Amino acid sequence: xxxxxxxxxxxxxxxxxxxxxxxxxxxxxxxYELFAITAVVLGGTSIFGGIGSVHGTLLGVAAIAVLTxxxxxxxxxxxxxREVAGIMTAALLxxxxxxSAMPKMLASVRQRLxxxxxxxxxx
Numbered sequence: 001x002x003x004x005x006x007x008x009x010x011x012x013x014x015x016x017x018x019x020x021x022x023x024x025x026x027x028x029x030x031x032y033e034l035f036a037i038t039a040v041v042l043g044g045t046s047i048f049g050g051i052g053s054v055h056g057t058l059l060g061v062a063a064i065a066v067l068t069x070x071x072x073x074x075x076x077x078x079x080x081x082r083e084v085a086g087i088m089t090a091a092l093l094x095x096x097x098x099x100s101a102m103p104k105m106l107a108s109v110r111q112r113l114x115x116x117x118x119x120x121x122x123x
Contacts, residue, residue, distance in 0.1 A: 034086060038093040039064050046100060064089060 018024050037047070042060035045052025067088060072081040 034089055034093070035064050038089050041093060041096045047097065
């Protein structure tokens with residue numbers, strides 16, 4: 001049932017996109033993968049598995065939309081806005097992934113320090 005619903009939503013999105021663009025292109029969605037992954041990660045879903053929420057993903061989509069729209073509104077940036085938005089989105093994705101991995105890394109370092117202190121005190 002999930003695959004049927006996903007197919008229906010994809011078909012509806014294709015119809016809307018084609019009607020907005022006025023033409024159908026096979027490579028029309030190329031490059032949107034980065035935006036989709038960044039929106040989901042910004043929404044709180046772990047890329048390494050776990051749980052997430054639709055509300056968080058919608059907030060991530062809103063953040064990406066504000067970033068892209070804001071860059072296109074800067075005077076003199078209209079020709080390069082898409083490229084700069086891609087670079088900023090990639091940087092945002094790396095920062096979000098680093099922020100999600102940081103607590104695990106700090107806990108691991110803290111555990112190693114405590115074990116080394118315990119082994120030093122028993123010697």
